[in-house]
Amino acid sequence: MRKVLIIARTTFKENIRDKILYNLLFFTLAIIGVSVALGQVSIGHEQKIIIDMSLSAISLFGTLIAIFIGTGLVYKELDKRTIYNLISKPVRRSEFILGKYLGLMSTLLVNLALMSAGAYLALWLLGKSVQSEFLYVLAAVYAIFLQLMLVTAIALMFSTFSTPVLSAVFTFALWVIGHFSTEMKRLADILRSAVTGHICVALSYALPNFSNFTISGRENLLKSAAHFHAPQLTTLMLATAYGFLYSALLLTLAVFIFQKRDFK
């Protein structure tokens, strides 16, 4: 575990120096700033607009950070040939992958904290007061963190066998498709061919389901936060279980692929 933590710390330091991180962070904070002005254009729901814009920016730019940095994690080591130094040392490949993953996750966590602080600042600027209900927003931030966990795991898995550009394209495509899992199940009902229908249902379960972290309709975590409703605990717990289990599965797959790679 010590080796994993050392790799994680190094990855964290490396990520912190990445310019793309600061660019995306800047954009997020800029959007959060703009939301204050937009909230004032609205009639009613000023706080809701700030929360919606902030959470959407945090989620979207967090995903982009996870994709752009995650897909380059392994490739950079190969490109700079530093991987040879690493694998020549008594470090298991699984420890390397896990360390890289934890390093990026800690970077994302710090980013989420900064972005959330920006969102809270925007809320404070609007009302010049703090309400206890503001804490409910953290539930949505947690759901975003779970989503980023999964995106990072996908990006890392692709980066073990593909180039950063292709990995980014694959991860982004999966992220989009992952929002349509429920629709895929519905599609199965209207398809004439039973076989195609079964394939659709199988795919909807096999592919990562990102709508689990937002939930459509009344239980939508982002919407609940925007209306200052207490989050549904069961929804959060199920999303947590899904996020951890699917990420673990992808990391196992990443380790498996990485172990098969020949660096000669």
Add this chain to the structure above:
Amino acid sequence: MTRLNARLLATGGVILSMLLIYGVQVEIDQRQAHPPGGDETLYVRDPELMRRLSLGYESLLADIYWLRAVQYYGRKPKKSETQSYAMLEPLLNLATTFDPEMTAVYRFGAMFLSESQPIGPGEPLKAIELLNKGIMNNPNVWRFYFDKGFVYLWHLKDHKAAGRAFLEGARLPAAPKWLESLAATSMGEAGELETARYLWTHEFEEAESESVRSNARNHLNSLQIDEDRWRLEFLVTKFQEKTGRVLTDLNQLVNAGCIRFIPTDPSGAPYEYDRDAKGVYPAKASKVTYFPLKAEARKVFQQKLESEWEAARTAPQ
């Protein structure tokens, strides 16, 4: 070329490029200003389709459509254009489908929809439809019933339907006591002026935003103008009956003892008297936007004035 000259040339080039870009952009903007049908385009009107494409950001989409509805309603057309509100209802429908809990969208949306031209599309039935959707999605919000009754009473002049809406709202646990009396007032014998004043007073007191409060204040002032006009015109007739002379100046009413003083309108502007029409009108300088009540409303008030006049005439000196 010296290094200094090269730098000057580069700086000049950058400034020139920036000026050219600005010029080109201005030209593009002028060509694109008010493109035919540009403002009236709503590419996707199916909320369900949009919700599925929203990738979980449906709450944000609701905000975007609400902001768009506010901008759309508040835009100022060119003088040659007539204000169209064709997109208002679809925008409100989209916003409330993405987020059915946005209470302000139902309330302000109904207000926007029911206002008559030129300040609104004059579609109170669509406003009722929107409020019914709000009630269906948020059955415990009494304010929707108040707004529904308001639209029935003010825009559709349907006192019974208004009373029913107020009563339904009054049954909700969080509803204020006055909602029940509002139901009684609107269904009872009270004149339109009293009912309207009661309604706008509560709209003013319950307003959550300054724009609504200011609108309610203006309507209350407008009702005051109605009352003043009717009273003064009534006295003009009585003056003529009493003296056999035609009134030339409102101050003659004071001299004849019909009234103690001539009121000014709520903005402080004096009323204007038209001798030929025997009518009293708000001054052009008045700061109140006047929405005159219909003639039927005047009849009930006229009866009240008659009985007041009779009581004053027969009262012991």
